[in-house]
Amino acid sequence: MEHAKDLKPHEFLAKILVPEKQTNHICWSCKYFKPVLKGSKFPPADLIGWCKKIHWPFYWCVSEYDVVKSCYAYEKLE
């Protein structure tokens, strides 16, 4: 993958791991967010992904309908 060379790791991952949904959560630009990938069948339908920080080592399910606008643990993806 020659073109991947100039991408930062998270940009690279965003390119190959396409999320299922797009919402207004601030989690999308947070370092600790792990999105539900496109085409996933298993997780409950209203999840956009998991927060890996708030309850680490456990994962907190981020719901599509409970929009996180601000968060004490937010860290911007650099």
Add this chain to the structure above:
Amino acid sequence: MCDIIWCKKCNTVNYLDPYCFWNWEGKVNCAECGEVYYIHMIQGHMYKGPEPRPGEKPDIHPLYADKPYDGYTNYPPGVEGKTRPYNCTPRHIYLGRADQRKFSIRNRPMRAWPQPPSAGIAGSQGFYWDIKKLSPEVWEEYMEKIKKGEVRDW
């Protein structure tokens, strides 16, 4: 998911096992010619590399390698200096041959070798193994061991 480094210099396929390389950055050698490659994998995807880094020292060996154009000669895990050993390598006595033991670790006789067919009525096998009758040579060996004091309680 398992990625590979296909060494174009010697046409060897080096396998990168996911348990080790899932999230990994560093240098891996080719098992055949020793050429060193830099790779960076993120979540099982090759993010950067493989780029040849001739002359540098590898951080790790591949687990396994083979040469598909060469009748599948291969390097199994644990070839010194070429592939990585399993952390838990097999016992030194594990030779891949059936090892039919006649005595337990405390030197008392056990049954673990093929027996001649000996069924009674309606195919029913006896279930008491009379060692003296059925395997006289093992019995003799056992007596010998008792004499030598090799038979232990534990």
Add this chain to the structure above:
Amino acid sequence: MADPREVRLEDLPGPKSREELEDMKAPYEEYCRKLFDVGNEFVKPMALEGVRWLSCTMYIFTPHAVANLGELGAEVIKIEFPRVADPMRHTSPFNECYFYPLHDTRPKSGTGIGVLNANVNEYYISLDYHRKEAQEVLYKLVKMSDGLTECYRPGTFDRWKQSYRYLQEINPRFIYVWGGGFGYGPKAFGGSYDILGQAHAGLASITGFHEDFGGHPVKHSNWCIDWYSGTQITIAILAALYWRRKTGLGTMIEFSQVQAATRCCGYTVPLYGRFGIVRQRWGNWDTQLCVHGIIICGKSDYPDEKNPQLRNEARYVMVSAFNDPDFKELCSVIKRNDLYEKYKTHKERVRAEAQVEIYRELEKWAADKSRSEVVRILTEAGLLAAPVKNDKEVYESEHFRQRGTVRWMDDPMLGDVIAQSTYSTGLFSETPRRKFWDFRPVGADNIKIYHELLGYPISTIQEWYEKGII
């Protein structure tokens, strides 16, 4: 003269006062040794004597459900498919182990060691349920038995007219157990394997190291969910027997293995229900207690051993010091009092980030020590630490030897063999478990059961055998 109807304390045997009572008591240790009398189980009665059970089972899970009954004294008849037998006989890690030819027409295939402990103290007969003649035989056995355990796909025994609703009519006291993968419902035809139970129940997803440390879901190397679910079935059977004593009625137990495995997940599922939190793996550490985990030491206990499994692996120690004084002591042993200052309360140190730091420091301290050194230092400091043992060390453990957990026996079939399973399930003062034999050849007891118990003439049995019915 004293009134003979009057009972006087002085005339009774035994202690006369509280002080005397105390005096006469043996020390608890001695009392236990005498009470349980390990090694002499065979002179005591057996709790389930008089119970007769049929075992139409395969592999480990359902057989083990019945082996529990057999070890407790029930008379168990294991029914295997003629000439083929329980496939577990051929599922063996060591093909060199070989006990008797399966039968005379297959002299080259015997029974492997993998089947050990799953069918203890049972009688072995063979029967092909597909055949018309087999039905009468099975019905006769059902009439004189207390129950049956089977593991065929859901509805198979029903199709063969030998499910609970048929057998109940000929024996209303009959207890019927089906054990398998999913049971009725959306996945009725899914099979059952230990690994499936671990995967489907979510157990594997919380076993192993965390994703952030490069971990993947892990299954237990041994088929622990088979052994575990089998035991759960035994508990169900004992409850059914008790219920039958009160009501005179049988029960059908429908037991899904993948369902049973969810019980091992503890709080995992309710946690999700309450907070939407997905529990993750936490490897050799603990999410509820810290320090309470397994660390690796730098040096092996057997550095010169030829066997690499001993040489490389004897390096792990289990350490527990989670309450404040213990943790303080641990920090001072590893000369990191600053760690204690930093994480004074358990709440602080149980946090994941704190654990990462604390265990890293512990392993740094252990990097130039061997496993036994670490255990010795920590034990001398009054902390709980134990080596992570392998089976060689389990075999050598004095604790297990004294309590009879691991012992040698002379099996009529296998010869010299270590018995550990039967004697690992608690000691009984009155009716201890015991092992008479492990397993027998296919159809070993055909004559005993068909002729001596059911009364069929030998010629008929011979004829069945030639026709392949048994």
